Amino acid sequence: MMMNVILLAHTPEPDALVAAAAKICYRDVTASELLKVEEEAPSRKLIAELFKSGHMSTFEHVSFTFAVDGLSRVASHQLVRHRLASFSQQSQRYVKMVSDPEAVIVPDSIKSNPEALKIFNEAVERSQQAYADLIKLGIAKEDARFILPHGHSTRLVMTMNARELHHFFGLRLCRRAQWEIQELARKMLALCREKAPILFEKAGPSCIFGSCHEARFCGQPYKDMEELLRVRNEELGVRSEK
Numbered sequence: 362m363m364m365n366v367i368l369l370a371h372t373p374e375p376d377a378l379v380a381a382a383a384k385i386c387y388r389d390v391t392a393s394e395l396l397k398v399e400e401e402a403p404s405r406k407l408i409a410e411l412f413k414s415g416h417m418s419t420f421e422h423v424s425f426t427f428a429v430d431g432l433s434r435v436a437s438h439q440l441v442r443h444r445l446a447s448f449s450q451q452s453q454r455y456v457k458m459v460s461d462p463e464a465v466i467v468p469d470s471i472k473s474n475p476e477a478l479k480i481f482n483e484a485v486e487r488s489q490q491a492y493a494d495l496i497k498l499g500i501a502k503e504d505a506r507f508i509l510p511h512g513h514s515t516r517l518v519m520t521m522n523a524r525e526l527h528h529f530f531g532l533r534l535c536r537r538a539q540w541e542i543q544e545l546a547r548k549m550l551a552l553c554r555e556k557a558p559i560l561f562e563k564a565g566p567s568c569i570f571g572s573c574h575e576a577r578f579c580g581q582p583y584k585d586m587e588e589l590l591r592v593r594n595e596e597l598g599v600r601s602e603k
């Protein structure tokens with residue numbers, strides 16, 4: 362199953378809004394002057410200064426809402442640890458899970474090893490059969506689900522403000538983060554950059570800002586944003602999207 366990430370909604374004119382928040386702090390401007398159209402360069406400079414000085418509360422005025430499916434519960438468990446984000450996730454109490462091998466995410470390491478894949482597929486089939494049998498016996502979905510694999514796919518809607526997004530990208534685009542959450546973060550960053558190219562001109566792990574903050578250095582720091590966004594799924598051990 363392919364991971365799908367869609368930007369459902371975002372605050373209008375995110376770059377201009379953060380620049381407006383900065384202007385009220387640093388310039389003698391009235392409320393009605395704040396969103397006066399100006400050249401892109403002053404906003405870019407202002408936002409770069411906010412970023413450099415750590416005045417990141419200004420980034421909290423804009424938010425982005427994504428819909429995601431084809432993500433495993435392994436990854437969603439990590440995702441929902443981000444406390445400043447808002448989540449609505451498909452319930453396994455109310456929605457009956459399909460007995461379909463495609464509903465389970467298969468890591469590439471297993472997919473590329475025929476013996477491992479056989480063990481994996483057999484276990485998935487057994488657990489899905491047991492789930493279906495428990496439901497037939499009248500066991501509630503909320504209890505039958507205990508037998509389902511951790512790799513079962515899920516669906517969710519989440520909202521993060523731009524400050525939290527930067528924090529998220531910093532942690533989850535690191536090459537040491539789990540491959541699936543890296544894939545999710547990469548897709549989210551690409552969508553954010555389409556709508557807020559200045560706010561997300563630079564974002565990602567500490568290596569892209571010049572130094573690694575990770576305890577165990579991966580040895581492959583990202584050189585620039587192009588490389589960060591371009592990195593192929595296969596390099597990450599991510600399953601093919603075909």
Ligand SMILES: Cc1cc2nc3c(=O)[nH]c(=O)nc-3n(C[C@H](O)[C@H](O)[C@H](O)COP(=O)(O)OP(=O)(O)OC[C@H]3O[C@@H](n4cnc5c(N)ncnc54)[C@H](O)[C@@H]3O)c2cc1C
Nearest residue numbers: 439441442443444445446525528529532533535537538539
């Ligand atoms: C490489 C890696 C390995 C990990 N390994 C483990 C693991 O082995 N076990 C495990 O349980 N988790 C693990 N985690 C998850 C990690 O501990 C965090 O729960 C997760 O990354 C969310 O990060 P956060 O708390 O910084 O972010 P958010 O919850 O998104 O919060 C953003 C920021 O807000 C501030 N904040 C939020 N809530 C509070 C608060 N209550 N008090 C003070 N400040 C707050 C902090 O500055 C925080 O960084 C791992 C994460 C990574 C990236």
